[in-house]
Amino acid sequence: MRKRKLNPGTCIHALILTALLSPGLGAQTRPGQRNLTTLEQLSESFQELSARVIPAVVQIQSLGYAPVPGRGLAAPGVVAAQRSTGSGVILDTDGYIVTNAHVVAGAQRVQVTLALYSGEKKQWLSLLKPPGKTVPAQIVGIDQETDLAVLRIDEKGLAALELGDSDRLRQGELALAFGSPLGLENSVSMGVVSAIARQLRPEDPMVYIQTDAPINPGNSGGPLVDVLGRVIGINTLILSQSGGSEGLGFAAPSNIVRTVLRQIRKSGRVRRGHIGVTAQTVTPALAAGLALSRNYGVIIADVQPEGPASDAGLKVGDLVLTLDGKLMENARQFDVNLYQRAVGDGVTLEVLRGSEKLTRQVTVIERPDDPLRFSSMVSREKNYIEKLGILGLELDEKLAGLIPQLRKPAGVVVAALVAEGNYQGETLLAGDLIVALNREPVLNLEGLRSSLDKLKSGDVVVMQVQRLGLLLYVVSELR
Numbered sequence: 001m002r003k004r005k006l007n008p009g010t011c012i013h014a015l016i017l018t019a020l021l022s023p024g025l026g027a028q029t030r031p032g033q034r035n036l037t038t039l040e041q042l043s044e045s046f047q048e049l050s051a052r053v054i055p056a057v058v059q060i061q062s063l064g065y066a067p068v069p070g071r072g073l074a075a076p077g078v079v080a081a082q083r084s085t086g087s088g089v090i091l092d093t094d095g096y097i098v099t100n101a102h103v104v105a106g107a108q109r110v111q112v113t114l115a116l117y118s119g120e121k122k123q124w125l126s127l128l129k130p131p132g133k134t135v136p137a138q139i140v141g142i143d144q145e146t147d148l149a150v151l152r153i154d155e156k157g158l159a160a161l162e163l164g165d166s167d168r169l170r171q172g173e174l175a176l177a178f179g180s181p182l183g184l185e186n187s188v189s190m191g192v193v194s195a196i197a198r199q200l201r202p203e204d205p206m207v208y209i210q211t212d213a214p215i216n217p218g219n220s221g222g223p224l225v226d227v228l229g230r231v232i233g234i235n236t237l238i239l240s241q242s243g244g245s246e247g248l249g250f251a252a253p254s255n256i257v258r259t260v261l262r263q264i265r266k267s268g269r270v271r272r273g274h275i276g277v278t279a280q281t282v283t284p285a286l287a288a289g290l291a292l293s294r295n296y297g298v299i300i301a302d303v304q305p306e307g308p309a310s311d312a313g314l315k316v317g318d319l320v321l322t323l324d325g326k327l328m329e330n331a332r333q334f335d336v337n338l339y340q341r342a343v344g345d346g347v348t349l350e351v352l353r354g355s356e357k358l359t360r361q362v363t364v365i366e367r368p369d370d371p372l373r374f375s376s377m378v379s380r381e382k383n384y385i386e387k388l389g390i391l392g393l394e395l396d397e398k399l400a401g402l403i404p405q406l407r408k409p410a411g412v413v414v415a416a417l418v419a420e421g422n423y424q425g426e427t428l429l430a431g432d433l434i435v436a437l438n439r440e441p442v443l444n445l446e447g448l449r450s451s452l453d454k455l456k457s458g459d460v461v462v463m464q465v466q467r468l469g470l471l472l473y474v475v476s477e478l479r
Contacts, residue, residue, distance in 0.1 A: 004105050006479075023270075025356050029278020031296040034198070035102060045231075046176075046190070049176070049227065049229055050176070050178075050188050051223075052229050053161065053176070053178055053188075053223070053225055054115050054178065054186050054188070055115050055159035055230050056089055056090040056091075056115075056158070056159040056160055056161045056223075057087060057088070057089055057090075057115055057178045057179060057186065057222055057311075058087065058088045058089070058090065058097060058098055058112045058113060058114055058115065058136070059085065059086075059087060059088075059112070059113040059180045059183075059185045060085065060086045060087060060088050060097075060103055060104065060110065060111070060112055060113075060151070060221060061084075061085050061110070062083070062084050062085075062086075062103060062104045062110045062111075062112070063082075063083050063107060063108060063109045064081070064082065064104075064107035064108040064109065064379075076409055078252075079382070084102075084103055084104075084107075085103075085180065085183055085218055086099055086100060086102075086103030086104075086179075086180070086218060086219075086220040086221040086222075087099065087103075087178070087180045087218065087220060087221045087222030087235070088103075088112065088151065088178030088221045088222065089161055089178075089221070089222060089223040089231060089234070090158050090159060090160045090161065091160055091161060091163060091231070091261065091472065092160055093156075093157070093158050093159075093160045094152075094156075094158075095152050095153040095154060095155050095156075095158060096150060096151070096152055096261070096265065097112065097137065097150070097151040097152065097153065098141070098148060098149070098221070098257060098260075098261060099140045099148075099149050099151060099153075099220070099221030099234070100147050100148065100149065100220045100221040100234065100235075100236055101143060101144055101146075101147045101148055101149045102147055102220065103149065103220055103221050103392035104139055104142070104149050104151065104258065104420075105138065105142060105144070105149075108378075108379045109136075110136070110137040110138075110151060110382070111134050111136055111137060112131045112135055112136075112137045112151065113131060113132050113133070113134045113185065114132040114135065114155070114158075114257055115132050115185070115186055116131065116132035116133075122473060131185075132185075133156070133214055135153050135155060136153070136154075137151040137152065137153045138151065138152050138153075139151055140152050140264055140265065140268065141263075141264030141267075141268045141269050141270070142269075143260050143264065143269070143270040144241070145206065145270075145272075146206055146252055146256055146257075146260055147206075147236055147237075147252065148234065148252055148256075148257060148260045148261075149221075150260070150261055150264040150265065151449060152299075161223060161225070161229065161230050161231050161455070162229075162230050162231065163229070163230065163254045163257060163258050164226055164228075164230030164231060164232045164254050165254065165255065166196075166209065166232050166233060166253035166254040166255045166256075166332050167253075167255055169193055169196045169209065169226075169232060170196065171192075171193055171194070171195060171196055172193065173192060173193045173226065173227075174190065174191075174192055174193075174194060174226070174227050175190070175191055175209075175211050175213050175223065175224050175225065175226060175232065176188055176189065176190050176191075176213060176224070176225050176227075177189045177190075177191070177194050177211065177214065177215050177219060177223075177224050177235055177249065177251075178211040178222045178223050178224075179215075179218065179219035179220070179221065179222025179223075179235060180218045180219070180222070180227065181214075181215070181216035181217065181218040182216055182217060182218045183217045183218050184218070187219075189213050189214040189215070190213055191211050191212040191213030191214065191249075191317075192209055192211065192212060192213075193209060193210070193211055193232075194210040194212050194248075195210035195213055196209060196254075197210070198210045198250060199332065200250070200358075206256075207253065207332065208233075208236065208237075208250035208251060208252060208253070209224065209232065209233045209251045209252075209253055210249070210250055211224060211233075211249045211250075211251060212247065212248075212249070213249060214249070215235050215238050215249030216238070217238075219235045220235060220236060220237070220324040221234060221235065221236075221315070222234070222235045222273075222277055223235070224251040230254075231254050231257070232251070232253070232254050233249055233251030233253055233254055233257070234252045234254075234257055235249065235250075235251050236251055236252050237249075237250050238250070238251055249354075254463065259339075261396055267403075271306075271342075271343055271366055271413065272338075272339040272366070272367045273310045273338050273339060273341040273343055273345070273364035273366060273367065274338055274364070274365065274366075274367040275307070275309045275312075275338060275344065275362045275364060275365070276303065276304035276308050276309045276310060276365070277300050277301075277302065277303050277304070277307075277309045277314060278300070278301045278302035278428055279298050279299070279300060279301065279320065279331040279334045279335060280298070280299050280301045280331050281297075281298065281318070281330040281332070282294065282295060282297045282298065282299050283295070284295055286299070290317070292319065293319075293352065293354075293355070294319065294328070294352075295321065296333050297319055297321070297328060297330075298319065298320040298328045298329075298330065298331055298333075299317065299318070299319055299320070299327065300314060300315070300316055300317065300318045300319075300320065300351075301316065302316060303315060303316055306359045307365075308362050308363045308364070308365055309362055309421035311363075312349075312360045312361060312362040312363075313358075314349070314351065314360055314362070315353065317353070318351040318352070318353050318358075319351060319353075319366040320334060320349060320350075320351055321350040321351060321352055321376075322338050322349070322350040322358070323338075323347055323348070324347055324348050325348070328384075338364065341364045342364070343364055343365060343366045344363070344364065344365075345363075345364045346361050346362065346363055346364070347364060348360070348361055348362075349362055374393055374399070374402075374413055374414075374415035374430070374431070377393055377415060378391040378393060378415045378416065380391075382445075383415065383445070384418065385412075385445070385448060385449060385452070387452045387478055388428065388441070388452070389417055389418050390414050390415070390416070390417055390418065390428060391414075391415045391416045391417075391418060392412040392413065392414060392415060392434070392440075392445055392448065393412065393413040393415050393445075394412060394413075394444045394469050395401065395409075395410055395411045395412065395413055395433065399413055403431075403433060403466075404468075404469055405469035406433075406466070407435075407466050407469070407471055408433065408466060409442070410435070410441070410442070410443045411434050411435040411442050411443075411466070412432045412433070412434045412442055412444070412445055412448050413431070413432070413433050413434075414428050414429065414430055414431065414432040414433075414434065414465075415430065416430050417429075417430065427474075428462065428463075428465070428474055429467060431467070431468075432465040432466070432474075433465060433466040433467075434448065434463050434464075434465050435464050435465065435471075436450070436463065437451045437452070437461060437462070437463050437464075438455075438461065438462055439462075452478075455478055456478070457478050457479055458477065458478065459477070459478050460475065460477055461476045461477065461478060462474070462475050463475075463476070
């Protein structure tokens with residue numbers, strides 16, 4: 001008779017319930033002897049789960065440029081050379097890996113160390129296992145807003161994990177965090193889902209799964225899994241006063257991960273839609289101050305002139321009741337539902353204006369991209385322009401498609417500012433397109449460097465740049 005193999009997840013649920021409810025657990029069956037069968041089975045179930053998950057968890061090392069913290073809003077896009085390590089998880093046997101954007105942001109070289117497990121070559125007898133195979137990785141795409149990145153390695157026959165449905169999570173569910181905390185690869189910790197949707201800032205469109213499963217620096221990018229071994233989140237950050245785990249870990253939900261992975265695999269980036277409005281969550285205080293007819297839901301705080309919402313007749317102060325028939329309860333829900341719409345799609349909004357209900361059809365357009373979207377495309381050797389303190393990219397057909405309302409056919413895109421750059425004066429910003437320098441057109445990197453080489457320390461430099469669709473002059477002085 002064939003023995004039926006138990007599903008480890010189902011087994012864990014049953015064993016924990018038994019452990020909690022069984023009055024005889026731990027009771028003595030005879031003097032000096034305790035019945036530990038149930039706990040042993042529970043332990044074995046966690047061992048089996050870990051053995052299935054660990055082969056798909058990788059350690060990531062990156063070398064490159066990353067944003068400098070603490071610079072403030074006056075100088076966004078400033079970067080400096082940095083080494084970083086983190087974790088990742090293989091979600092496709094073809095070698096696609098998801099990690100955090102901050103693990104590989106600005107990286108010029110990324111390496112992935114695969115897990116070494118007993119079934120790979122032989123049964124290792126020593127407790128200390130040799131490191132797994134280290135291979136180069138390509139950055140397929142980065143999404144700064146969700147802090148997610150997709151890598152790919154040229155390896156076959158890889159172990160991969162399945163993405164779960166984070167919308168079905170419930171507070172109190174068991175969760176296991178995998179990764180390389182503080183560089184200690186193949187580590188696992190256990191806890192529960194503390195909260196299923198946590199915003200770190202008001203009106204932030206990104207929400208996280210909160211867990212008390214211990215997460216530390218180095219866990220970033222590793223998977224948070226349920227008891228069936230499905231990835232329910234990507235470990236992203238901790239809130240801590242000491243710098244270590246204090247039971248406040250946050251993971252990007254798997255349904256957001258799925259959307260980002262799909263879009264990056266398709267086009268190399270995430271294209272988010274918007275309709276030209278600013279939505280805010282209605283609070284009782286806001287409703288009282290504006291004398292609204294309801295003290296909950298979503299209110300339109302701004303409508304961009306000549307945008308899709310304006311063209312459709314939406315106005316400031318409209319209360320959004322539904323989006324494509326779905327009730328809108330808060331601004332984050334409104335924004336996320338628009339993010340998932342393809343550019344060019346139409347959405348139906350039902351709004352309340354005073355006591356009148358109105359229905360409007362609005363076309364979704366693409367939202368301007370993050371100014372650091374170019375930072376992963378550069379290297380210091382090829383793109384550093386020391387006299388301006390920038391990493392620059394020559395405008396080509398691909399980059400032209402990423403710059404809205406392109407005004408000039410040629411120039412150098414500011415991919416990032418380098419913190420140690422020899423530059424003073426008005427600030428260039430990541431995403432600026434330099435089209436002229438002291439009235440001379442800038443056609444490429446070589447031309448820009450050549451123009452700068454003609455100048456000496458103390459000379460004034462006036463650059464014509466395109467910024468957010470507008471042309472302006474940026475004045476500086478060479479040191």
